Structures are given as C-alpha cells and as structure tokens.
Amino acid sequence: MTRRTTDSWQGAAAILLGLLAMISIPPFESDATSIPGRGWSVAVFLLIFATAIASLIPMRRLVAAIILFAGAHLIAWLLIGSLSGNEGKATVSFGLLLAAGWVLAWRAATVLSSLKARTKFADYALRLLIPAIFGAWILILWEAATRGAGIPFILLPPPSAIGARLAESVGVLTADVRQTVFKAVLAGYILGCAGGFVAAILADRVPFLRRGLLPIGNMVSALPIIGVAPIMVMWFGFDWQSKAAVVIILTFFPMLVNTVAGLAAAGHMERDLMRTYASSDWQTLLKLRLPAAMPFIFNALKINSTLALIGAIIAEFFGTPIVGMGFRISTEIGRMNVDMVWAEIAVAAIIGSIFYGAIALTERTVTFWHPSVRGGQT
Amino acid sequence: MxxxxxxxxxxxxxxxxxxxxxxxxxxxxxxxxxxxxxxxxxxxxxxxxxxxxxxxxxxxxxxxxxxxxxxxxxxxxxxxxxxxYGYVFQAAALYPWRTIEKNIALPLEIMGYAKSEQQKRIAETLDLVNLSGFGKKYPWQLSGGMQQRASIARALAFDAxxxxxxxxxxxxDEIVRDHLNEQLLKLWERTNKxxxxxxxxxxxxxxxxxxxxxxxxxxxxxxxxxxxxxxxxxxxxxxxxxxxxxxxxxxxxxxxxxxxxxx
CATH class of the missing domain: 3.40.50.300 (P-loop containing nucleotide triphosphate hydrolases)
Structure with a gap:
C-alpha cells in the first residue's frame, strides 16, 4: 500500500472535458421544460474538478479508489436525475459532462484493479466490484444517451423503463420462465445431455456405432435449428414437449462428440497401467477414462446450457400456447411493446448466467485436480 | 543354494x-x-x-x-x-484425481481386496517407501521423487x-536417484521380490x-x-x-x- 499513484491520465482528461463542457454550456436547450438551477451546475462542475484533481494527487490506492468511485457515481446520479422533463433536450455540454464522469469511473476501476487484496473476502469483493462498475456504466451511458438524445422508445428504451416494466410484469415473466425454462429447457437439457453421454459410452463399446454415429453426429449438429423447430411443433404439438425436443437435438451431439473425445483423453501410460492390473473394460472406464473425460464433459454441459436456452426460445416462435419467453418476445414485438421484449431478454440473460455459473461451479469441484483449475504445473 | x-x-x-x-x-x-x-x-x-x-x-x-x-x-x-507382476513406468502415472492413498488402493480395488485389507496394505506400502503421512495428499502436491516412490508403493501393494x-x-536428479537406489535395495531385501x-x-x-x-x-x-x-x-x-x-x-x-x- 506504500506505492503511490499519479499516472492518472483519466484525471487530466476529466478536467479537459469539464473545461470544454464549461465553454459549451448550457447543458440543456433553452426550450427544455425543467432546466436545473445554478446550484446543480456548480455541484456537477465542482465534483468533476475535485475528483479529477484528487486522482492526480499521490495517495493510498484504497482512498483514491473510494474518492473516485463516490465522485464518478455522484456525477452520474446528478446528471441522470436532471434528465426528467428534459428528454431529448441535452446538448453537447451535457455529453461532455457525462464523458468526464465516465473517465473518472474508468480511473476508479483502474485503481481498483491494481489493488492487491489481502483477504479472500476482499479478493472476492474486488472481483465482483470491477465488473459491476463496468456494467453499471453501460446502463448509465445507455440511460443518458436514450433519454438525453431522445432516441425513440421503439428503437431502444432506456434501462429505467425496462426495469419498471420488469417490476410490473413479475407475474407474466414468472409464468414464461416456468414454461420455457423449467419445462422445455430443463427437460430437453437433461434428456439431451444424458442421451449424448449414453450414446458416447455405447459408441465406445461398439466400434460400428463409433464409425457410423460420429460422422452423422457432426452432420446433424450442423443442421439449422430454425428448420427443425416447426417440424418438432408438428410432431409433438404446441406445448413444451416440442421445444424440449428441439433442445434435445441441439444438446445431444455436442455432448456425444465431447464425451467421445474425452474418453480418448487418458494417456497411454495410464492405460497400460490398467492393463498390467488385468483390469476389465468397465473398470478401466469407471476408474480411469471417465474421470479423465470430465473436463470434456463439463465443456459440453457449459456449451449446452446456452444452446438449450436459445433453442427453446427460438422454437417458441413457431407455435406455442400463450405463455413462454419466446412467445412473449414474438408477440410483444408485434405490439411494439419493446420494453417487454427487453425485459424478457434481461430475464433470459440472468437465468442463462445462473445456469452457466452453476455448471462452472460444479466443474470446479469435480475437476479440482485439473491443472487449469488448480493453477499448477505437472 | x-x-x-x-x-x-x-x-x-x-x-x-x-x-x-x-x-x-x-x-x-x-x-x-x-x-x-x-x-x-x-x-x-x-x-x-x-x-x-x-x-x-x-x-x-x-x-x-x-x-x-x-x-x-x-x-x-x-x-x-x-x-x-507389478509395473513401474518411466513416469509415476498417478491419477491426479486420487489421493496417494487412493492411488495405491487402485490395483487393490480392481483386484477386489476387502476394504480393511486395502487399508492395511496402504499403510504397509506407504511405510515401505517412506511416505507415511503423505497418504492424504494429491500427487501434484508432491515432488517428482515422492511421486515415483508412491508409484512403487502402488506396484508393491498387491501380491506379485x-x-x-x-x-x-x-x-x-542424481542426488534423489542415489537415495532412491539405496531405498530400493533395502526394499528388495525386505520383500524378497x-x-x-x-x-x-x-x-x-x-x-x-x-x-x-x-x-x-x-x-x-x-x-x-x-x-x-x-x-x-x-x-x-x-x-x-x-x-x-x-x-x-x-x-x-x-x-x-x-x-x-x-x-
């Protein structure tokens, strides 16, 4: 913590942007309905200059990070707060102020990244905080740009409107998630992955399957799912079963191909060792080849987690009962309710991340021994 | 004679x-x-x-x-x-997902030894190669010489x-090698293999x-x-x-x- 930080080009940039904004005031056009008072302007400029100058003064990194973090987000809060009633009336000056806040947040993230965590908890918090700042600023810039510049709602609604719609429609969204994720995705994912796994074991046992199934597997995995989805709806009806079928087709072959590759991953010496024990084929499979295949199998599980969600949502475009995430997206876009479409996208992103994260976490505990997980050599 | x-x-x-x-x-x-x-x-x-x-x-x-x-x-x-016979390869070929103990148990599991017998033999062979106390470690936590000793223990665990x-x-390296050669001779003396x-x-x-x-x-x-x-x-x-x-x-x-x- 004794090292000093003075290399803040972002601080200098923030001062420059602040000065430019000062030249080009006012921040809102004169016909805006609720132009904020002089106190607001003074507060914003003061915050920008004070935070920027503070970042140029050598001080402990942690203190610098706290000052920058607080300064940048206060600026963002003041700027976004001033937008209501002034939609579409922001000027270049407003944009420059926002840019100044943004480079200060950038500086905050840079200083935070250079911090050395001394406890496990601090390390964890840091690893969450830095991407959180990143994400927050995407939302801040998105909000300010859509509302400040008056971008049409149909093209891109501001995140605040999406959030409000999300909060309003919890009931509908829950029903959609239940239909799409807990019925179609989960059933299809489990059956598809399990099927691919069993097929891989069979292909490993029976040479004729290995030669016949794998090339066909590669071909089927190249099939455009858009083409298969309506056929599945014809075969299995409008409800979740047809979507599960699409998910099975999507997930089966990545699992098959990865497991077959994984079963071949055990080294020659390890196999010879099993042979010297006169180990049976099943014993070799259970005690050597399957454990060695686990990194590959988890790879397939991760790939499939995203494929399954995409597959189920797209399959719903081709016929569905009046519930489901894909159904909602396709109907609400037709009714110009883009905020609802975005709300579904947000929910899908969150669920997809949780799904993926849970598998990645399981992977870390199962393949703890793999050099890529334990971070060691040999 | x-x-x-x-x-x-x-x-x-x-x-x-x-x-x-x-x-x-x-x-x-x-x-x-x-x-x-x-x-x-x-x-x-x-x-x-x-x-x-x-x-x-x-x-x-x-x-x-x-x-x-x-x-x-x-x-x-x-x-x-x-x-x-027991076979010791050029590299230790220990399975990284098994502890040293479990690696030594591998041939015993395959050959169907009873659990209590497995425990007994693991303790014996670990002692034979001077690795007592390392049974719960994973192979990648040990040095190359220790790994090779563990692989010798694994080859000695069953009755060949x-x-x-x-x-x-x-x-x-030369120094570890000298040491292991000496130990191997003692082991040969004790086990009469x-x-x-x-x-x-x-x-x-x-x-x-x-x-x-x-x-x-x-x-x-x-x-x-x-x-x-x-x-x-x-x-x-x-x-x-x-x-x-x-x-x-x-x-x-x-x-x-x-x-x-x-x-």
Missing amino acids: NSPVPSVVSARDLGLAFQTNDGPVHALTGVNLDIKKGDFVSFIGPSGCGKTTFLRVIADLEKHTSGGIEINGMSPQQARESRA DLLLMDEPFGAL TICFVTHSIPEAVYLSTKIVVMSPRPGRVTDVIESTLPRERPLDIRESPEFLEIAHRVREGLRAGHSYDE
Whole structure:
C-alpha cells in the first residue's frame, strides 16, 4: 500500500472535458421544460474538478479508489436525475459532462484493479466490484444517451423503463420462465445431455456405432435449428414437449462428440497401467477414462446450457400456447411493446448466467485436480 | 543354494519385429535369458536396444513374434491375468484425481481386496517407501521423487513376486536417484521380490543388480550377461571399491562391443 499513484491520465482528461463542457454550456436547450438551477451546475462542475484533481494527487490506492468511485457515481446520479422533463433536450455540454464522469469511473476501476487484496473476502469483493462498475456504466451511458438524445422508445428504451416494466410484469415473466425454462429447457437439457453421454459410452463399446454415429453426429449438429423447430411443433404439438425436443437435438451431439473425445483423453501410460492390473473394460472406464473425460464433459454441459436456452426460445416462435419467453418476445414485438421484449431478454440473460455459473461451479469441484483449475504445473 | 532356484522369467530365442512401411523392424532377436527367483536384474543399453520392449513383452504389453517366453511357467498373458507382476513406468502415472492413498488402493480395488485389507496394505506400502503421512495428499502436491516412490508403493501393494521397473528414476536428479537406489535395495531385501530394472546408467545398474544384462541395438539383442560378485549388502560407497569399478568396466566394454560395428 506504500506505492503511490499519479499516472492518472483519466484525471487530466476529466478536467479537459469539464473545461470544454464549461465553454459549451448550457447543458440543456433553452426550450427544455425543467432546466436545473445554478446550484446543480456548480455541484456537477465542482465534483468533476475535485475528483479529477484528487486522482492526480499521490495517495493510498484504497482512498483514491473510494474518492473516485463516490465522485464518478455522484456525477452520474446528478446528471441522470436532471434528465426528467428534459428528454431529448441535452446538448453537447451535457455529453461532455457525462464523458468526464465516465473517465473518472474508468480511473476508479483502474485503481481498483491494481489493488492487491489481502483477504479472500476482499479478493472476492474486488472481483465482483470491477465488473459491476463496468456494467453499471453501460446502463448509465445507455440511460443518458436514450433519454438525453431522445432516441425513440421503439428503437431502444432506456434501462429505467425496462426495469419498471420488469417490476410490473413479475407475474407474466414468472409464468414464461416456468414454461420455457423449467419445462422445455430443463427437460430437453437433461434428456439431451444424458442421451449424448449414453450414446458416447455405447459408441465406445461398439466400434460400428463409433464409425457410423460420429460422422452423422457432426452432420446433424450442423443442421439449422430454425428448420427443425416447426417440424418438432408438428410432431409433438404446441406445448413444451416440442421445444424440449428441439433442445434435445441441439444438446445431444455436442455432448456425444465431447464425451467421445474425452474418453480418448487418458494417456497411454495410464492405460497400460490398467492393463498390467488385468483390469476389465468397465473398470478401466469407471476408474480411469471417465474421470479423465470430465473436463470434456463439463465443456459440453457449459456449451449446452446456452444452446438449450436459445433453442427453446427460438422454437417458441413457431407455435406455442400463450405463455413462454419466446412467445412473449414474438408477440410483444408485434405490439411494439419493446420494453417487454427487453425485459424478457434481461430475464433470459440472468437465468442463462445462473445456469452457466452453476455448471462452472460444479466443474470446479469435480475437476479440482485439473491443472487449469488448480493453477499448477505437472 | 543346493536346491535349484525356480526361474521366474525364461526366454528362449525370443524375437519381436514391428511391421512398418519400410519392412519389419527387429526390436528383439534371439534373446535367451533366465531370471531366477530373488534376482535383481538390470537391463542396460543405448536407446533402441529393446530393453524396454523386452520388459513390455514380459508384462504382455507387447506380443513377441518368434521364440518363446514363460513367466512363472505361464504365458505372458496368463501371467498378466493372474496379476503376477507389478509395473513401474518411466513416469509415476498417478491419477491426479486420487489421493496417494487412493492411488495405491487402485490395483487393490480392481483386484477386489476387502476394504480393511486395502487399508492395511496402504499403510504397509506407504511405510515401505517412506511416505507415511503423505497418504492424504494429491500427487501434484508432491515432488517428482515422492511421486515415483508412491508409484512403487502402488506396484508393491498387491501380491506379485515380480517387479518390473522401466527407467523409474530416469527423470530424477542424481542426488534423489542415489537415495532412491539405496531405498530400493533395502526394499528388495525386505520383500524378497524378483526385480527387472531397465536403466541407462552404468553405476545404477552395477550398484543395484545381481545380474546385469547388456543389450545392443539394430537388431535389439543381448550381448553380455554379467553376474555381479558384489555382496547383497551394499552401502553407497561400495561404488568406489575396485570390485565395483571392475564390473562397471566390463559393462562399459560390453556396451562398446555392441556399438563397434556401427561406426
């Protein structure tokens, strides 16, 4: 913590942007309905200059990070707060102020990244905080740009409107998630992955399957799912079963191909060792080849987690009962309710991340021994 | 020494040819060799002389193409299926997802030993290779020398009188190697196993063996079999005795003879 930080080009940039904004005031056009008072302007400029100058003064990194973090987000809060009633009336000056806040947040993230965590908890918090700042600023810039510049709602609604719609429609969204994720995705994912796994074991046992199934597997995995989805709806009806079928087709072959590759991953010496024990084929499979295949199998599980969600949502475009995430997206876009479409996208992103994260976490505990997980050599 | 000591390995005119696109490659030709119970036999020779191949034929990891070989009076396959030998590879080949204990338990699990018997044997063999207290560690938490000792423990855990070792200490540094050689001799003394040991190193071969088989390449064959006159009890400094140096000299001569027509 004794090292000093003075290399803040972002601080200098923030001062420059602040000065430019000062030249080009006012921040809102004169016909805006609720132009904020002089106190607001003074507060914003003061915050920008004070935070920027503070970042140029050598001080402990942690203190610098706290000052920058607080300064940048206060600026963002003041700027976004001033937008209501002034939609579409922001000027270049407003944009420059926002840019100044943004480079200060950038500086905050840079200083935070250079911090050395001394406890496990601090390390964890840091690893969450830095991407959180990143994400927050995407939302801040998105909000300010859509509302400040008056971008049409149909093209891109501001995140605040999406959030409000999300909060309003919890009931509908829950029903959609239940239909799409807990019925179609989960059933299809489990059956598809399990099927691919069993097929891989069979292909490993029976040479004729290995030669016949794998090339066909590669071909089927190249099939455009858009083409298969309506056929599945014809075969299995409008409800979740047809979507599960699409998910099975999507997930089966990545699992098959990865497991077959994984079963071949055990080294020659390890196999010879099993042979010297006169180990049976099943014993070799259970005690050597399957454990060695686990990194590959988890790879397939991760790939499939995203494929399954995409597959189920797209399959719903081709016929569905009046519930489901894909159904909602396709109907609400037709009714110009883009905020609802975005709300579904947000929910899908969150669920997809949780799904993926849970598998990645399981992977870390199962393949703890793999050099890529334990971070060691040999 | 009056009653005849039974042969553990006996090879008669053994040959092995690999079929390649350029015609057959003779990895082994005309190998005649008897290994008696309790022998410590080293196989020494330059790369490509077939010493590892011969060990792999004994282990039924390769099939010979001519002549005959018997292990305890059985064919190599029968011997392997009756779990007649333990094999130690050039690398430890421990499974990284198993602890040292569990790695030693691996052959015991496969061969169907009872849980209590497994525990007993793990403790015994860990003690034998001086790794007691490391049973709960994972292989990647140990040094290379310790890993190789664990792999020796794994080969000793079940009841095989024959131990086949393919350059087990080749990847280790000189100091660790000396130490492990000394320990291996003690272990041989305590367990009374028959050991076949492949090596590149003349001092290692002379220090360890009761019988040294000198081999030469193209085609792989035995050029000399040297019975060691050293006592069974061998401190490390025996390597400076005239007797030791004389045997080492004979081995070197044998290796050179095998090479002479090559130049």
